[in-house]
Structures are given as structure tokens and as C-alpha cells.
Amino acid sequence: MILSPAGIKAQEIIIGAPTSLASLEGEESCRAAQMAVEQINASGGVEIKGRKHKLLLKTCDLEDFRAPHKPGKPLLKLKNFILSQKPQALLVGPFRSEVFLKSMDLVSAHRLPCVASIAMTPAVEAAILANPKNRFIFRTCLNSRYLAAYLMGAMEMIREQFGFRKVYILNQDVAWARSTASLLSKVFFEKRGWQVLGQENLIITRQNADRILERVARKKPRVILVIFDQPEAAFLVPGWRKRKIPALMGGFISPLSGPGSWAEHQGQIAGFFNMVFELGNLPSDKYQLSKAFYHRFNQRFGRPLQAGHGPAPAYESVFALAEAIKRADSLDPEKLVKSLIQTNRQGVMGRLRFHRAQQAVFGTDPQKSSVGCVFQWTNNGERRLVFPSSIAQGGFKLPWFVGP
Incomplete structure (x- = not known):
């Protein structure tokens, strides 16, 4: 408990952050x-009824x-x-x-407003729209559909720049990665004239990475599209360079997102997008709020x-929740849900607002929506x-x- 200026005890607002702390994204x-909590508390906290x-x-x-x-x-630990x-x-x-979907019943039973920022399956939105009991669930990170849309944009740009039309897809054998690969194949590649030479659901190990690349190389793709959050997937990229496979490689490999991965892999990730x-x-010189957040964290x-996933929306979630509490002038769960729906703030990811399934809206203009981005490692280790x-x-x- 803390004392208000009038000397009356004011209750701390407890915010829970249950996740996988052993993962880079969770930690x-x-x-x-x-x-974000420290910033809000430094300004006095959140006001409720004066x-x-x-x-x-x-x-x-x-x-x-x-x-x-x-x-x-995990569900027992959450309970x-x-x-x-x-x-x-x-x-x-x-x-x-897979765990987030199962946790929704538990969260809803306790009527706990939940602003999630890591799990990505679009099935969450379907569950929110299908059942009013799931009204307590919101999400500030992008989902698999938005991820697929950004990768579609990047692949279209590659096609326009180089004329490439042959792709091989390697993705992790987990829900979000499978759904992303499926969306790309059905919604984009088949309709835009790309030839999908193969698609595999995989768990990468140090032992099998080279065999996988050998198999892919025989198909002669011009782009190798990879979609993984597991650390071992990073072994694919130095192997691609060592074999000099004449295809552009990129997509998403979680441990190759941050600046530390350049030294860790001795520069053998240059050219990977x-x-x-x-x-x-990742900050942009063209959007100052992203730079301020990135440097503040440092x-x-x-x-x-x-x-590359999680911290920015987690930071925004705290501010969105604090602003919702202030608007509602209450901690009542029903009032908070209604107030969270009204979220419209210019934050570190761009403009944060929710669509009717209570998923943050992502697009390409940070003044209008939250934004994801694609970078390419340069030869001197810059993103x-x-x-x-x-x-x-x-x-x-x-x-x-990689020739033209």
C-alpha cells in the first residue's frame, strides 16, 4: 500500500505478466x-476517483x-x-x-482484462468474435495474418526488383508459423505467379540444418523463405552462405533480429533479411517515438x-491499460474492457487502436496504424x-x- 497526498491509503494496482521468461521475447x-510501469509511477501513477x-x-x-x-x-502455473x-x-x-488459446477460458472465468503481446494465432480473434465471454482479451502485437501481409509486401518488392518467382518455404512446426506459411502460399504465391518449389514444417537442430539446405538447394529456388522463432534455426543462415546457395534468404528467424547476433555469428548473416x-x-530515423523507446531501453x-517481437507491444500495453483505467475512472473489469476498446494512442509502434476482434491494427504508415518492418543485414553489420x-x-x- 502507498499513501496518497491526503494521507489516505491508496491501493497498488497489480498487473500480472505471465509468459515464458526463458525466451528472449518473454524476458x-x-x-x-x-x-513503462516505472515511467507511469514516476509521474505519480494512475488516477482513479481523484x-x-x-x-x-x-x-x-x-x-x-x-x-x-x-x-x-503452463495453465496450472497461470491459475x-x-x-x-x-x-x-x-x-x-x-x-x-497453443497455450494462449487454452488459457482464454481461465482468463475469462476470472474476468481479467488481458492485453497480450506475444502469441500470434488468428484463432484468438475468431474466439473473441464467437463468444462474448472472451471480451476480456486484447492483443497489441501483430498476428500471423499481419506477418504474412508484411512478408507478402517484401516478396512483391523482391519480385519487382529482381524478377524472382521461385520460392522454397521452411517453417517451424508450431501453430503461428504453420498458419503464416499457409496464408502466404494460398493468398499470395499462388495468385501472384510464384512457383512454390516446396514447403516443410520443421524443428531445426544443429545436426539437420545442413541436410535441409542440401535438399532445398537441389530445387534451385531464387528465394528461401524461413519462418522460425527457435534459436537453432539460426544455423540455417551461415550454412546458406557457406554453400553459396544462389538464392536470397530471409523471412523471420528470431535470434537473428537483434544487433548482438552479428558478432555471435561472426558476420555470417550478411544479406539475410x-x-x-x-x-x-528496431528504431527508424523516420519515426522518432520508436527511436526514443529503443534508446530508453538501452x-x-x-x-x-x-x-524482434514482443517488447514494444508489451510497453504499449501498459500505457494502453493505464489510459483505459483513467478513462473508466475504475478498475471494474467490464468498464475497463469498454475503455480499452476506445484506445487510440500514438505510441512507439505507430498509432495503437483495436479492430472489432480486439486485435491491434497493423499497416504501413505509423501515423495511422501500428507498423511492422523488414530489414536486411548489410556487409558491415548494420540492419x-x-x-x-x-x-x-x-x-x-x-x-x-546470388546472381540476378
Whole structure:
């Protein structure tokens, strides 16, 4: 408890952040959320009925990163966390979509407003629209449909620049990656004249990465599109360069998003293009709020952001929730849900607002919507923004071993 200026006790507002703390995205998302909490508390907290209340962030490790198909233990941990810590709202949420979907009944039963920022399956929105009990669920990160749309934009740009039309898709065997690959194949490649030479659902290991690349190379694609969050997928990129496979490689490999990956892989990732799911996780000179967030994180924690997904929307979730509490002038869950729906703030990802399924709207103009982005590693270890054009620094460049 804290004292208000009038000497009357004011209750702290407990915000829970249950996620997979062993994952880069989960750990840095909680750091970003804590940074937002500190900023709000430094200004006095959140006002309810004339009194200021400080925010208190409590985390919980659900350990769901490595076991997407075994939701039992993470769900039990989430239930125990809710019962023991009694949060008044939840942020970040389960890492795996498989676990997040299963957790919705639990969150709704406790009438807890939840502003999630990692799990990506579009099935969440379908569940929200199908059943009013799921009205407590919101999401500030992009979903698989938006990810597919950004990759479509990047692939169209590659086709226009180089005339490439043959692609091989490698994706992780988890819900969000499978749905992204499926959307790309059905909605984009088949209709835009691309030839999909193969598509595989995989779990990458150090031992099988080279065999996979050998198999792909025999098909002679011009683009190898990869979609993974598992750390081991990073082995594909140095292997691509070592084999000098004459195809552009890119898409999303989580551990190759941050600046630290250049030194970790001794520069053997030059030419690879990667998706950063939310602006702010990578700053743009053309959007100052993203730069301010990125540099604030570096100053607060003594190191730059490494995750390409999660921290920026987790940070925005805290501010969206705080503003919703202030508008509602209450912590009543029903009033908070109605107030969260009204969210319309210019933040570090761009403009944050929700569509009717309570998913943040993503587009290509940060003045109108939240924005994701694609960058390409340069030969000197810089991350050069290439898409969308509103924040881009230029077009794609082919590695020296990839001919036109």
C-alpha cells in the first residue's frame, strides 16, 4: 500500500505478466513492461476517483516456450499465479499460441482484462468474435495474418526488383508459423505467379540444418523463405552462405533480429533479411517515438533490445491499460474492457487502436496504424530497413553469391 497526498491509503494496482521468461521475447517484453510501469509511477501513477495509484508489475514464468503441445503445466502455473497474486489485469501472456488459446477460458472465468503481446494465432480473434465471454482479451502485437501481409509486401518488392518467382518455404512446426506459411502460399504465391518449389514444417537442430539446405538447394529456388522463432534455426543462415546457395534468404528467424547476433555469428548473416514484428523493437530515423523507446531501453538495462517481437507491444500495453483505467475512472473489469476498446494512442509502434476482434491494427504508415518492418543485414553489420516504404532506407541488395 502507498499513501496518497491526503494521507489516505491508496491501493497498488497489480498487473500480472505471465509468459515464458526463458525466451528472449518473454524476458525482454517483461523488461519493457517494467520500464513503462516505472515511467507511469514516476509521474505519480494512475488516477482513479481523484487519487493516484502506483502500478506494480508481477511476472510469472509459464515455461511454455519449449512445450507448445503440452499446455497442462503452463495453465496450472497461470491459475496458481492468478489465485495467489490476485492481479487486476494481465499483460504479455503465454508465449505459445497453443497455450494462449487454452488459457482464454481461465482468463475469462476470472474476468481479467488481458492485453497480450506475444502469441500470434488468428484463432484468438475468431474466439473473441464467437463468444462474448472472451471480451476480456486484447492483443497489441501483430498476428500471423499481419506477418504474412508484411512478408507478402517484401516478396512483391523482391519480385519487382529482381524478377524472382521461385520460392522454397521452411517453417517451424508450431501453430503461428504453420498458419503464416499457409496464408502466404494460398493468398499470395499462388495468385501472384510464384512457383512454390516446396514447403516443410520443421524443428531445426544443429545436426539437420545442413541436410535441409542440401535438399532445398537441389530445387534451385531464387528465394528461401524461413519462418522460425527457435534459436537453432539460426544455423540455417551461415550454412546458406557457406554453400553459396544462389538464392536470397530471409523471412523471420528470431535470434537473428537483434544487433548482438552479428558478432555471435561472426558476420555470417550478411544479406539475410528479417522481419521485426513491431516498430520500436528496431528504431527508424523516420519515426522518432520508436527511436526514443529503443534508446530508453538501452539506457535503462545497459544493453540494446535483441528481440524482434514482443517488447514494444508489451510497453504499449501498459500505457494502453493505464489510459483505459483513467478513462473508466475504475478498475471494474467490464468498464475497463469498454475503455480499452476506445484506445487510440500514438505510441512507439505507430498509432495503437483495436479492430472489432480486439486485435491491434497493423499497416504501413505509423501515423495511422501500428507498423511492422523488414530489414536486411548489410556487409558491415548494420540492419538496413527495406520495408515498408514509409520508414525504409532503401531496397534489397543481393549477396555477392546470388546472381540476378
